Amino acid sequence: MREFDIGKSVRRVEDDRFVQGLGRYVGDLQIPGTAYAKVLRSPHAAGRITRLDVEAAKKSPGVLGVLTGADALADGLGSFASFLERKRADGSPNFVPPYRPLVVDRVRRVGDPIALVVAETEAEAENALDLIDLEIAPIPSVTEIGRATGPGAPPVWHEEPGNVCFVHQVGNRAAADDAFDRAAHVVERRFEISRVTANPMETRTALGLYDPRDGRYTLYAGIQVPHLLRDELARSIFRLPPSRFRVVAPDVGGAFGLKVSAHPELALVLWAAKRIGRPVRWIAERGEAFLSDHQARDNFSNVSLALDKDGHFLGLRVRTTANLGAYLDSFGLWTVSNNLGGLAGVYKIGAFDVEVTGVFTNTLPISAYRGAGRPEATYCIEGIIDAAARELGLDPIELRRRNMVPPSAMPFDTGFIFRYDSGAFEETMEMALALADWPGAARRRREAEGRGRLHGIGIAYAIEVAGGPQESPFEEAAEIRFDADGEATFLLGTHSHGQGHETVFRQLAAHVFALPPDKVRIVYGDTDQVYFGKGTFGSRSVGVGGAALLRAAEILIAKGKLIAGHLLEAAASDITFDAGAFSVIGTDCRVTLKDVAAAAFTRGRLPQGFDLGLSGSAIITPPGATFPNGCHICEVEIDPETGVTALTRYAVVDDVGRVLNPLLLDGQIHGGVVQGIGQALGERIVYDPETGQLLSGSFMDYAMPRADELPFFEVGTNEVPTPNNPLGVKGAGEAGTVGALPAVMSAVRDALAPLGIRHFDMPATPERVWRAIRDVRKSG
CATH class of the missing domain: 3.30.365.10 (Aldehyde oxidase/xanthine dehydrogenase, molybdopterin binding domain)
Known part of the structure; x- marks a missing residue:
């Protein structure tokens, strides 16, 4: 069995660079002129903002800008969407409250973002936060499920005075009632599931850039789903085509589901980058993460x-x-x-x-x-x-x-x-x-x-x-490109944040193409390089992403058979592919995948009308x-x-x-x-x-x-x-x-x-x- 065969306990190839400190996280990116952002957050769980004066903060040393919810509204920034709709008890669609990057006149939780300070250094941004004159008139709040729907509970949103967003019923109530009527025994319990937070080793991070020459935004962020968040930011917040945005997720130090979410800070650094004309970086401190990470x-x-x-x-x-x-x-x-x-x-x-x-x-x-x-x-x-x-x-x-x-x-x-x-x-x-x-x-x-x-x-x-x-599994994409030297680049729509994708997808390369690991380059997490992807969540990367890769490989091998048939003077239908070589059935005539890749970039060695290059791409939907x-x-x-x-x-x-x-x-x-x-x-x-x-x-x-x-x-x-x-x-x-x-x-x-x-x-x-x-x- 070869070292990288499927089924073998192969050590993670990515660990070499991580243990040497060569990982490339958002916090490691050095872009000239980068400014630093800090967020002013609500100290109250519910209240009306009665005063927000940022003039002193704007004059603080090193401060490049102070932005508020009113500024965001004036610039036309929208609100985050909900990817799913549920129904109220009366059958009407559930209420989707406005979830803006910065609140405007009300706070509805401790930690609600109120203002953004951008400065030359983190310390200067932090100092300026203390100069913002903020007054909030507290109002009653409710944090517990049981109290939220009880008599006299304060409404989080006046549009939902009873605090009930949706009621979702599934199953057959009449059949269940009949089953319970027939039962010899009925056992009942109440189960409580506590609230938790993910606490990945790397806190949430974001670095935003704006290029006025072409009107494009670039976001570097520690996230799981670059394409999904690109589309959400483009359509819901900035109301622009996704093509105006590039989202890059480099190395990510743990995610656990937290980093699929569209958090306000992702939008804030992009907006601030355009407003001040500089790259803007935000990194959550651990205490801030407890106040801002979705739970x-x-x-x-x-x-x-x-x-x-x-x-x-x-x-x-x-x-x-x-x-x-x-x-x-x-x-x-x-x-x-x-x-x-x-x-x-x-x-x-x-x-x-x-x-x-x-x-x-x-x-x-x-x-x-x-x-x-x-x-x-x-x-x-x-x-x-x-x-x-x-x-x-x-x-x-x-x-x-x-x-x-x-x-x-x-x-x-x-x-x-x-x-x-x-x-x-x-x-x-x-x-x-x-x-x-x-x-x-x-x-x-x-x-x-x-x-x-x-x-x-x-x-x-x-x-x-x-x-x-179950009813509609998400699609996934993969692309494979060979160069003239027979080395491959895998472009994956999934993303790794600690799972070992750079290892397991190289094992698939060995399985399909008999390629050694050093002949494979893995690319993911860049919406400009990878044309489509749903990202990594729900235990889907190999089951769906791997299936997309195999489909792309089938397409590429089919092209390879046409080239091999031309080189071996045989019909493509008589060509088989195994162990990294194309062979004519029933003969010892063969050419290696490396030979075919070289021929794919040589006009005189290709079948007539055949385009240069050897690649395959696929988007699959699981059955x-x-x-x-x-x-x-x-x-x-x-x-x-x-x-x-x-x-x-x-x-x-x-x-x-x-x-x-x-x-x-x-x-x-x-x-x-x-x-x-x-x-x-x-x-x-x-x-x-x-x-x-x-x-x-x-x-x-x-x-x-x-x-x-x-x-x-x-x-x-x-x-x-x-x-x-x-x-x-x-x-x-x-x-x-x-x-x-x-x-x-x-x-x-x-x-x-x-x-x-x-x-x-x-x-x-x-x-x-x-x-x-x-x-x-x-x-x-």
């Missing part, structure tokens, strides 16, 4: 499961209320309803009745974060199954087995949005049980109890949609989404005197389809699991319910997971290829997070159950666990 999750669901007398699932009823924040992020409505089909889990459930209500609050907008709706759905279905097993006195593994979709049913229509492509769910679960040594948990529990600890073991089977919405799935098993020990939860074991077996690089897959699973653990045990954005102030605005209060708090992960795979793309891959970027969140909380609940604690929701911080134990001891 994620934050919802609660009332879940009911109907079962017959033998424990077979009959119906599922879910009522979810989701926090949207004060504005609609471009992906916000999509995120809160993205994976509703995942509520079906990997089980046969007869009927569904699901309703999601989106609510405005005086908080940051909700957007994508690793999983983007998938962990929430899995948390609900796996949590209610655990609750049912406990209430009915059934083994949680046996209850799952009894209801799992068998491989023989594939492709399987769940009856609720999704149609699963492939999977061997019970087999994957059995592999995970073996990897985790599930039978040995009883012994480990006794040992833990002997040390005065509470022991818990939890399981969650996760399934997620990847590659785009359907893919459904990565996997079984997570977690063990914890809890100190009942302090409430501290320690993870002692973690095992996961994933079916991500065909595995192209096991080493990269392990990295994706490890990182995803840690982010799920982080939310389960500590991460939480908290606002003061009275003032709307952010209480968890630094790493002193926002508890990120640490390496020394984690066990070694046992990771296995069960490869069940998908028929929905030629590589058979399903996607892996979010799999770890989707399963970890419910698995960890399942283990925590298992540890607390013997004390009589019926239910416990995230995050399992020491204080919250300790209080739950104290309260149950007091009551009994």
Whole structure:
């Protein structure tokens, strides 16, 4: 097997430049004349701006300009759009509030951008912020979902006095009602999903330029979706054709969904660059990131499961209320309803009745974060199954087995949005049980109890949609160009922000063309170089982007056969391509791909009428989404005197389809699991319910997971290829997070159950666990 073959654990080729400090991030770009921007933000969650005087700031040393919302309106700047529409309860379209780069007369969250200062240095811009005379008359705010729709709640927007943005109903209510009427058992729980923020290593960054000679804007930004954000900025904010904008995303230091969003600062640096005639750079400090990064999750669901007398699932009823924040992020409505089909889990459930209500609050907008709706759905279905097993006195593994979709049913229509492509769910679960040594948990529990600890073991089977919405998967593009020396350039519509694309796409080059890695150049993240692309999100890069690359390769090889046939004096239909060479069927006549590439740039060696060059490009639309799935098993020990939860074991077996690089897959699973653990045990954005102030605005209060708090992960795979793309891959970027969140909380609940604690929701911080134990001891 060659070093870069598919299926081999190839080390990341991009790491060499990163460890040498040769990465090229937005903060590294040095453009002569660059000025620095700082944003004046609201200190109040809601209020009227009664005074905004920027004259003193304009006269401050080094200041090049101070811009306000009134200036933006005067210049005709628009408002960010929502990529998805939902309906109100009466069937009318949901209200889309104006989301401007700078607010005008009202603030609706702490951190709302009010003014932009541009100066020669960061320090001078920071100093000028203090000279802006700002007065805000505070008005009542609301930050919690439950209070937002209650009697007398202050409206975030007067256009929606009840703060309800949309009500989205899916499923068959009559069929579900019938299922619950027939049920021998009905189990109910309320599940809360805490609010989190992504916290990538590289904070959000933006560098804007404007060229008055051709009226073009250039944006360098740490983002995931250059083409989508180019189009959004052009059409919604500047009201210009996208051709007037170039967006470049160089190296990006982590994103996790945060950097798909159209944040105000992306527009501000472009607008400021035109206004002052200089490049303008903005980089979020970590504290500012807590106040300005769009956040994620934050919802609660009332879940009911109907079962017959033998424990077979009959119906599922879910009522979810989701926090949207004060504005609609471009992906916000999509995120809160993205994976509703995942509520079906990997089980046969007869009927569904699901309703999601989106609510405005005086908080940051909700957007994508690793999983983007998938962990929430899995948390609900796996949590209610655990609750049912406990209430009915059934083994949680046996209850799952009894209801799992068998491989023989594939492709399987769940009856609720999704149609699963492939999977061997019970087999994957059995592999995970073996990897985790599930039978040995009883012994480990006794040992833990002997040390005065509470022991818990939890399981969650996760399934997620990847590659785009089930009903209309997103397109993707790829282009391949060979030069006369036989070296290739891959131009990709996807983008890497830590996943290892420069490695795995070189593995595809070896697979298709037998090209060594040093003969392949990878280009992505530049809308002027790559003609089309949807970017990277939703675990889609290899499944969709790789499929586009293979299609482009097919087109290129077909051209190569025409040239090879001309060189070998054979019909193109008699030419085959394998291992980097074109051959005449049944003979030893052959020419290498390098020979054909050289001929492609030599007029006298080409067929008549053949254009110079050897390239292929494709835009593909997948025939359907893919459904990565996997079984997570977690063990914890809890100190009942302090409430501290320690993870002692973690095992996961994933079916991500065909595995192209096991080493990269392990990295994706490890990182995803840690982010799920982080939310389960500590991460939480908290606002003061009275003032709307952010209480968890630094790493002193926002508890990120640490390496020394984690066990070694046992990771296995069960490869069940998908028929929905030629590589058979399903996607892996979010799999770890989707399963970890419910698995960890399942283990925590298992540890607390013997004390009589019926239910416990995230995050399992020491204080919250300790209080739950104290309260149950007091009551009994």
